[in-house]
Amino acid sequence: MLRVEDVEVRFGGVQALKGVSLEVPDGALVGLIGPNGAGKTTLFNVITGLEKPFRGRVLMGDQDVTSLPPHQRARRGLGRTFQRIEVFSSLTVHENVLAAAEARRSWGRDEPEPARSASELLERVGLGDVERERVDKLPTGLLRLVEVARALASRPRLLLLDEPGSGLSTHESEALGDLLVDLVRDGRSILLVEHDVELVMRVCQQIHVLDFGSIIATGTPDQVQRDPVVQAAYLGTSAA
Amino acid sequence: MTTFLALSITGLVVGCIYALTACGLVVTYTTSGVFNFAHGAIGMVAAFTYWQLSVGWGWPAPLAFLAVLLVLAPLLGAVVERVLIRPLYGAPIGVTLVATLGLLVTLLGVGFLVWPPDTTRVLPKFFEGHTVTVFSLVVDYNQLLVIVTSVVVAVGLRLFFSRTRLGIAMRAVVDDPELAALAGTKPERVSQLSWAMGASLAALAGVLLAPLQTLNVTELTLLVINGYAAAMAGRLRNLPATVAGALVIGVSSSLVLGYAGPQVVNYVRPAIPMILLFIAVLFLKQERLRAGSLAGLRMPRTTGLRQSVGVGVVFVVVAGFVSGQLSPAHLAIGSQGLVLAFVMLSLVLLSGYGGQVSLCQLTFAGLGAYAMGKTGGGALGLLAAIALPAAAGALVALTVVRLRGLFLALATLAFAQAMDQIFFNHALGYGGTLAIPRPRLPFVDTADDQVYFVLLAVVLALGSVGLLVLRRRAFGRRLIALNDSPAASATMGVSPVRTRLVVFTVSSAVAGLGGALLGGLHGSVSPNDFLLLNSCVLLLLATLGGLYTPTGAFLAAMSYALFPELQKLVPELGQVQFLLTGLGVLALGRNRYGVGGQLADAGEKLRALRLQRVGVARAAG
Structure with a gap:
């Protein structure tokens, strides 16, 4: 459904994303986690067309959409929510x-x-x-x-959710998890950015971990949780 | 060769003055984030004050010069920042723009009041009579002074921003006010300082410019607008590029004017800076959609369809009744208010709902009147009065559609001024008039003033209800969504360009029809009816009345039309007219939705109260 290839974004001298590649297969619920400032929202902006990558491509299906404006991508089946409410x-x-x-x-x-x-x-x-x-x-x-x-x-056929669970009560967050699972069952693909690790681990089939602009790990929830690199960079601190 | 050099020197001098103006604009804009439309007006007041001190009261010129530049102007700038600008921190561009426009109008008022235009005032050139000869070219000291001063100021600013603590702090505030505050800089202080510096530079430009021509309140105010194009050359940030832009504009226009025939000069000369501004704005880099830049305004609740139709019907019935009671003079005033309110509806649509600031609405009104005047008052005339401005609006929109906020405002300003100079002055003849017929309708005698009054009321009511219906339908929602969050709108597949194009075109058509009806009311129009300044006042009043509701437009237009009448009762009002406008603008700092917004708020509170009572009664029952 979505393929991001070797995306690099620079803000002045800072490399916000350094050669990020990832894939969201049809009908999959994929998680994207990482500490604050890792570049998650920047990646969402690149995928939706709000940010122009310095290098790299964004593909929806077989089509290269890197040069399309945001509304054209939306019409090809891309939807999103925003971390800072819009x-x-x-x-x-x-x-x-x-x-x-x-x-x-x-x-x-x-x-x-x-x-x-x-x-x-x-x-x-x-x-x-x-x-x-x-x-x-x-x-x-x-x-x-x-x-x-x-x-x-x-x-949308592909939904990018940027921290939809923050500010929700435990009960509301559980309902959100069920909703996401339902949506994927209906045939949608979802890329989920979320700080609520429990929620991510429960609903996602695959998880990418982003740190300092690079993907440092990819795998199933179990694999990611056990990955020592991830524990050092992110999970370890939240588990402690 | 000598001609070439002489023209270059003249152009260089003018370019230097543009550069001073533009640098002042840039210093203020980059540091406080507010583009000061009153920059020229500050220069004007400074030039007149200088005249007052040196010629009027006989102070020695250097003393007067220093007093204006180093004391009065910075003080004015600092006070303006404290009183007008600071409460608007973080407000959308539409609001800050109107605030500085209000300042412009206020200062114009002060200018007219203190220095009535009935006497001619001339400032002697600095070092009158002294000249030097450079390469067989006679250059007077005044010209040298301008050039030397500009070089000193440009170098001084450069050093200030790169070498001094304060200068660096000012640049830090531009990049991130909150971070700069953490580092111990007070953003308010820095912003205030930038306004003081900006005002001082405006004053310098005004005082240097004034001896080159006669002192005229409006001309001085608008002449400094010419610095806008230069400021755009530096993208409102880069001082060296700004200076270079100013010099290129000054010298090239001087050369073109010197070598071109008088025909071209008369036609094009006054519009050159505006054409350049338009081009400069167009070449600006496209602003990208950004998340996290919410407009920060929320519109009053809209009334339901039944309610608005009801109010519209009552309005027309009352107008019909009132029309029989009014004297011909009062009928004219009322009609004027009604038709202005209709023109303002175009602003409610474009700026209120659509969030786009336009300073050329009266240009479209003028085009509507022109089309009607040329094609007669029949169905064809009405059609032309709508189609011509709509087509012009679409054309303008196509060129400026990717611009937003300030840059859109500047582009429309340039368009208004250029049309004023090139089109209206020639199409209608300098000081001439074009007869505009009233629309001819079956069964209705529009030549009768009373009937025309009622007709205008009907048109206004239809327009208002139409606008409210639009607001409640898909297109209205899309417009407001686009205004509230362009990024979110785009991610749901809305094409921002197409939507803006449509709303700009429709709004131009409304303004055009209004212009034709206005022309019909008076029987004729002249170029003076559609001046840029009048468009600014229109936007100002509409904003004060409340840009978000037709009610606000109606209140603003009516009070504008009634003002001369009030003035008859209380003659002193005429003197404070502009100051009143200024006070109104100050109120914007407290309520950004204008009078109409305040009324809607009150209405909502009443409604909530009533619901509460009903609830209590039910609970008790």
């Missing part, structure tokens, strides 16, 4: 999702009832009872769920 603060919760469903209707032609789809999606992420609220009245954790619902409203 909701439409002048709109209601429902309108936030509706706007995405309507956009889907305008370029996808397969969204007959945007308003109903938006309501259903909000119900699905557990925000059914606040859909008439103005979005700026919601706490941060719930705003992340608004972003998830909004991303789903574009009906």
Whole structure:
């Protein structure tokens, strides 16, 4: 579904990403973990087209999308949420999702009832009872769920989630995990950035570990957890 | 050869003054993040103050020079920063832009009030009568002074920013205010200092420029706008590039004007800096979409369709009733307010919903009036009044569509000024007028002022309801989404370019129709109706009224139209008109949504209160 090849990003003299390659197969739930500042969000920005890589390619299916603007990539089936919340603060919760469903209707032609789809999606992420609220009245954790619902409203085949679980209660986080598993079962692919290691280990089939702009380990949750390099760089500190 | 040298020297002198202006703009912008549209106005006030001190009160010229440059101007800059700019820290560009526009209008008001234009004021050149001969070329001391001063200032600024602690701290604040604060720099102090320095440089440019022409409030204010293009050459950051840009602009326009025939000179001359500004802005690197740059504004809740239609109907009925009671003079005032409100609706759509700042709305209004004037008041005329400005708007949008915020504002400013100089002055004739018919409608006698008043009320009501309907439909949501978070909009497949193109075109069409109706109201239009400055005032008023609601537009337009009437009752008002505007702008620091926004807030609170009461009553029952 998604292939990132040898991506390098420089901010001035700093190399934010140094030759990162990874793959998200069709229907897979892949985790991307690493300490703060490792370059996870930068990689998301490269994949979605908000950041231009100095070197490297991004492919969706067989198609090289490296030179496409963000909205063209979205129309090819790429959706995402943001670590720093990017909701439409002048709109209601429902309108936030509706706007995405309507956009889907305008370029996808397969969204007959945007308003109903938006309501259903909000119900699905557990925000059914606040859909008439103005979005700026919601706490941060719930705003992340608004972003998830909004991303789903574009009906993406590949979903990039940037820390969707932060700010959620244990109960909400468990529900989120179940939702992710459901989404993948429906045939979507997901690349998940998350600090909640428990959640990542529970739902992901494969995990990449990013540190200082490089992938230092790749494997199943078990393999990654046992990897001494990963423990030193990241997990070890959180386990201690 | 001598001609060439002479023209080059003249151009160099003008270029130096542009450079001083532009450097002031850059120093303020890079450090405080606010582009000061009132930069020229500060130069104007400084030049007049200098005249007052040296000619008016007979102070020795050097003393007056130093007093203006080193005391008064920096003080003005520091006060402006403290009172006007600091409360707006982090506000979106639309708000800061309007704030400095408000300052511009206020300073213009001060200029007119203190130095009424009925007397001619002339500043003697510095070292009048002294000249030197360089390579058989006579150069006067005044020219030398300008050149030497500019070199000293440019070198001084360069050293200041690279060698002094303070200068380096100022650059640090630009890069990251929070980090600089951690390192012990006070960002507010640094920002204040940059405004003081900027004002001082503006004053220097104003005082040096003034002896080269007669003192005129508006001209001095707008002439310094010419430095904008130079500032753009340095991308508002790079001082050496800014100076180089200014010199190239000064010398090349002097040469072109010197060698080209008078025909070209008359047509193109006043517009040259604007054309250059337009080009410079277009060559700026495309701004990339960024996550984490939320607009930080939230719009008032929109009213429901039934409610807005209801209000619209009541509005028209009241207008019909009132029209019978008004004297012809009052009818004219009311009509003026209604039609201005309609033009402002184009700004509610473009700037309020779409978040794009335009300083050329009256240019489109002028095009609408022009089209109507040329094609008559029939269906064809109405169509032309919509189609011509729409086409022009689409063309402008195509060139500037990738620009956002400040750069879009500057591009529209350049367009407005260039159209003013090149198109309107010639199409309508200098000081001439073009007769504009009123639209001819079946069963309605639009020639009757009372009928026209009601017609305008109907048009305004339809426009407002239409706007609210649009706001509540898919396109409105897409527009607001794009404004709130361009990055998130793009990741759901919305093409920002297409959406902006559409909204710019529609908004131009609305402004054009409004312009045609305005022309019809007065029977004619003249080039003075569509000046850049008037477009600025329009945006200013619309923002004060509240850019986010048609109600705000209506209130702003009505108070504008009613002002001359109030002035008849309280003559002193005329003197403080501009100061009132200034005060209004100060209020923006407290409420960024204007009067309309405040009303909507109040309405929402009332609604919440009522719901609460209903809830309590239910619980009790």
